[in-house]
Amino acid sequence: MLTAAFILSLYCHVAGGLHREWLPDTNFNNASNWDKGKLPCKNNRILFSKDQELAVFVQTPIDVKEMYVPLDGEFILGHGAELAASDGHRAPGCETGEEVTFKDPDHYSWYDPKNWQTSFSAIGLGQDQHAFPLDEETVPCQHDDVVFQPATSFRVDLNSDAQNIHLQTISLMNKRYSSSEDFLEYRESHTGRLQFHGNGSVTVTNTKCEDRSGCQCGNSRNLRRICVNLLQGGHCPELDCVNPLKPQGHCCEICGAIIYLKYDGKFNLELYKGHLINSFLGLDDYKDVRISLTKVDTQHVSKAALPNNALASIQTVLVDGASSTATGTSAARLAEDILADITRQGDVFGIVSAEVQMTTSDDEPGNMSAGTMAGIGIGVLLAALSTAGLAATFTSPRIRVKIPSAFVNVKNDLNRYAAFNVDGGFSNPVFDPQVNLSPDLCSTGEDAINIVPSQLGSYITNPMFNPHGFGEQEC
Structure with a gap:
């Protein structure tokens, strides 16, 4: 709740x-604004660069013996503040003639x-x-x-x-x-x-975000500037995972998972975020996982997961805590649980489909790698698939399957397939080349869904599409 x-x-x-x-700030009374790291005292020579353009707020009375001010600047005096001539008397810790320079604030x-x-x-x-x-x-x-x-x-x-x-x-x-x-x-x-x-x-604009599916931040065109300031000429940290992921709107790659959601008019970004936090992130297994849900454009999202006229999708990023050395294994497991939750009740939240990318750590080859992308539709067929069946789903040349308002498009890379060891595993009718499909599952109508392979990565031939079994021509 x-x-x-x-x-x-x-x-x-x-x-x-x-x-x-x-x-x-550029306050006179802020010691960090001065090159000596301390406030000037009454016997110091106070220096401002003549070419500086700045306003300086003065919060307390200041005794000044000698001060060089900028040609274009102003002092804003707070309540009770004033600039007064110093009496010139010696004071402990205040050396006569010591220069104290105001730092250049133009880099903020x-x-x-x-x-x-x-x-x-x-x-x-x-x-x-x-x-x-x-x-x-x-x-x-x-x-x-x-x-x-x-x-x-x-x-x-x-x-x-x-x-x-x-x-x-x-x-x-x-x-x-x-x-x-x-x-x-x-x-x-x-x-x-x-x-x-x-x-x-x-x-x-004085305009609130009125879209309950969320609003984009709007800083994508300046992400380069943000990253330069964050990294300060350095490089992104090395990560302890295979094929790390690069979220949209982030400077560096991460270990963990990214889920892209396609949604309809019922979707409420913050309510769904609340559902994920209350249902999963409070559990002991996931208490250290961190989540980000944002609306992003579709330029980096698989075209198979979104309609041609889609302008945005919801990017869900999952990472293991705040440590850059985390492997992302907990985040990847949480992504699998979230996908299972979407198959059960995604339509309640207005989620139409999901596509996931996951990393795996070097010592856990069985986890899904960054090259693994799963697209899940909400519909009758998904409800019938078990979790194990989803884990070993397929990449195909092309097939038309009649799935009411839903599709499945899961892509696996070669290493992932080898780790599964499908031979000798459970008997799964979805992958049995001898299975006879009901004519009701084959269609050439408008509701038929294309399952098209990505041009990225290395893929394997799936037994579901064994030429000696059934093919699109049999539909």
Whole structure:
């Protein structure tokens, strides 16, 4: 059963977006803004680069003996703050004439996840321990509310590979902006020009995500910038699994599983996420597995799993905890359980089909590898297939099978097939070349489903399509 707190979190996430707080500042009283890592004292020489363009917020009274200020800048004095001439008297720990320089803040990029904090305090909830964000989602998405804390100054690099940065609202200097026109007026002010620089334009839509199947984050065109800032010139960590997977919206490959869902009008992204968390992630076997559910475009999804006019699908990413050394075996097992759950009750949630990719660890060759992709339709035939039958399903040249509103399309690579050792296993009528199919299962009508092989990877000849058995021509 979904808890009241979880339902509240679903509402806040879907209807109102997330609250994103900008972290860096250009405050005078922040020791990290100075090259010595400490605040200047009354006998220091305070240096700002003459070419710096910035606003500096002063929170307390400051005694100044000597200060060099930028040609284009401003000091914003908080309540009770002032700049006063120093009396010049010696003070312990304050060397006369010591230079203290204000650091250059121009490197603080909008697309650097380290500069943002997702605030759950605004809705009174803690971050879900089972969820993790894709890298694309670690900076503000198009339906989020952005907050710059009052009584602070800042400088943000808005350089972007997309023309516009879309937000729901943006709050700064104790004012909330809910339209592009109002915010543009602020940005074109002298203070606004000092606080925001770069080629990006901020579009404030005041629009919530009204689609219960979810809304895309909208940062895909700037994923390159996000990844550069995350990796800081380094490389993705080495992974302890075979053929790691690359989720859409993520910088590095992962060990675990990715499930792509095709859905109909009944599908509710957050309710289905709640179902997975309550039904699976609370179990001891999966308590360390983390999940991400996002709407993505279909450019990386198998065309066999989606209709020609599909614009988006739901990407479910499963990983083992937060460790980069995790093998993903628990996540892969959970993916198999989720697929079994979809065959039982996927239609209840509005899921029409699913396609899964899994990795396997070096010491577990029997698990499904990244080359293994399974597409599962919700229908009569699926209900009749056992879990073992699904595990050893087929890759075929082409066959037409009459399955009411559903299809099955499971692809296995050569290593996976060898690990199964089908010969000597259970007797499965689906793979018996001598089986006689009922004429009712063969069709050439509009409801016939094509099962077409992928052009990727290495595949084996499946006994179900033994030329000495039955073939498409017999239908």
